[in-house]
Amino acid sequence: MSNQAAGELGALRLQVDIAPSGQGTLSGLTFAVKDMFDVAGIVTGGGSPDWLASHGPAARTAPSAQACLDAGARLTGIAIADELAFSPFGENVHYGTPRNPKAPDHVPGGSSSGSASATAGRLVDFALGGDTAGSVRIPASWCGLFGMRPTHGRISLDGVMPLAPSFDTVGWFARDAAMLGRVGRVFFNDPAPPIRRVLWLEDAFALADGSKILEQAATRLVDQLGVEVRRIDFGETQKSFADWLAAFNVLRPREIWGALGPWIRQAHPQFGAKTAARFAAVEQAAGADVSEAQAFRDACGRKVADLLGDDGVLLLPTVPTVAPRKGIGDADAPALRERIFRLTCLSPMLGFPEVTLPLATVEGCPMGLSLLGPQDGDAMLLGAAAKVG
Helix, strand or coil: CCHHHHHHHCCEEEEEEECCCCCCCCCCCEEEEECCECEECECCCCCCHHHHHCCCCECCCCHHHHHHHHCCCEEEEEECCCHHHCCCCCCECCCECCCCCCCCCECCCCCCHHHHHHHHCCCCCEEEEEECCCCCHHHHHHCCCEEEECCCCCCCCCCECCCCCCCCEEEEEECCHHHHHHHHHHHCCCCCCCCCEEEEEHHHHHCCCCHHHHHHHHHHHHHHHCCEEEEECHHHHHCCHHHHHHHHHHHHHHHHHHHHHHHHHHHCCCCCHHHHHHHHHHHHHCCCCCHHHHHHHHHHHHHHHHHHCCCEEEEEECCCCCCCECCCCCCCHHHHHHHHHHHHCHHHHHCCCEEEEEEEEECCEEEEEEEECCCCCHHHHHHHHHHHC
C-alpha cells in the first residue's frame, strides 16, 4: 500500500503491517479492519478521539480478524469509522470523510466508511466492517462493492466494540464475488445449497429512486440465477416496512445506551453535533417499554422464516437512494436516515443474512441489490453472488 494512495483516499486512521500467522485461502491478500476491531498492541479508536484517549492497547486481536491472519492475509490498515459506529453516512468530523472512489463528490456511507473506501480504492483486497443497521450494506451499495452481513451470531463479536448487541454483526467488503467467497470460506464451512425461490419485494422497489433501473438489474439477476420468481407485496402479509422500522427504533436505543451510555456519562466525549444529537435522543428513548416491539420482532420473524423456508430469498434494493453528496445538512439527515433504515432494518430485526450485489447505476452512482436469506443461509447467498459476480 502506498502512502500517497492511502492519503488520497483518507480511508485509514492508521497504516499497519501485521504479517499473516498462517497459510490458507487468503494467502497473499491484504485487508483492513474497521476501527472497532481490537488488534493486539493497538488502541481501538471507535471513530472517536475521546474513546481512543481513554482506552489502552488491545491485549489480543479480535477472533474475526485473527481468523483472516490465520488464513494467510496480511493486515495493512485500521480503517476510519463514524463516531462509535452511529451513522449511515461516513462523515466523521474528527477524522474526515473517506473518499468514495466510485462517486467522489458523494459520501462513502457508514459506519464502515473507511473499510469500504479502502476496498473500492484498491488499498486492500478486502476489508472487515461491522453491520448493525446497515453499516456494511449501505457503504457497499454506495461504493459499488459486494458486501456481506452474516446470520447474527455466526461470526464471533469478541473484540469488536458493541453498538446494539442483538443487531451487531461482523461483515466484509470485496470488489468481486470471488473475493467475497474466499473470505466467506474462512468463516463458513457448510455446503452452499442452491437458491430455489426468489421473492421479489415489489413494495421495496417502489420505495427506491431509479426503481425502473433497479428492476431491470433485478430481472437480469434472477435470469442469471435461473430460479422460480414470485413478485409479492411484503407489507400485505408481513407488516409494512414502516412497522418494522418503528419496532427497530424502539428496540435499538435501549441496547445502544446499555452498551455505550456508561462510558458517555463518564467521559463526556466531544461528539460532532449530529452524533451528539443522536446519542441524546437514544438516552431519552432508552427507558421505553420494549415488550410490544420485541413481540413484533419474534412473531414477524417466525412468519418470514416460514415464508423463506430453507431455499428462498427476498430480493430488494439494498438502500432506496444513491449516496448523498458530501456535507449532508442537519435538516436533511434525519429523514434520509429513516428512509434508508426502512429497508436496511429488515435483516437486523430478523437476524438473517443478507448479501448486497453492485448491479445498478443510478444518476451516475452505484446502487446495490440485496438477497436476504434464511437463518444460516450464508453459504447459499455467497453461492448466488458467485453466479453473478
